[in-house]
Amino acid sequence: QKEVEQDPGPLSVPEGAIVSLNCTYSNSAFQYFMWYRQYSRKGPELLMYTYSSGNKEDGRFTAQVDKSSKYISLFIRDSQPSDSATYLCAMSVSGGGADGLTFGKGTHLIIQP
């Protein structure tokens, strides 16, 4: 079993829809969870950073972590064509960027105008 599982998609939704992206993981030691957005041939851009279980909201983005189920989600409200990208979940045992991150494979999201 891979350490982090993420459906690679592609996931195609119409503009304005609510998008739900998720990852599952197997290592219970992970405490810090991140979502990155990556455009083609570019480096990942940090979107959301959460610690332990709970929700965090930032504008149109909401991150959820359920450590008991080893399941994390990213919701995007009022999706826009500019949100089209690959979304990577990442996680680490230690916070503050002290450890290397373990990534999912990334979900390719397409928002149709």
Next chain:
Amino acid sequence: GAVVSQHPSRVICKSGTSVKIECRSLDFQATTMFWYRQFPKKSLMLMATSNEGSKATYEQGVEKDKFLINHASLTLSTLTVTSAHPEDSSFYICSARDPGGETQYFGPGTRLLVL
């Protein structure tokens, strides 16, 4: 803030040659930088952790003699791919830990093609 640059953005080299990739933190000092590799349709995989002024720590399966890492200053880490082979062709991405931030910030990546 928290900008990380990489140079070059793209490089093509012949098999057997060495290639150096630079990673710079532009607006903060990074005591720790990380090097990742991403093959097509695969996850970013951590290769090594680079600490300023000390030896890098390599992940299992990554040859330290092939991938030389130097972190000589608080704003610069370099990755040298020695005696490159076609199977080393990949997207190499560095990240830097912002001591005042929450996590790592990534560079734009370097695409290496070995012919």
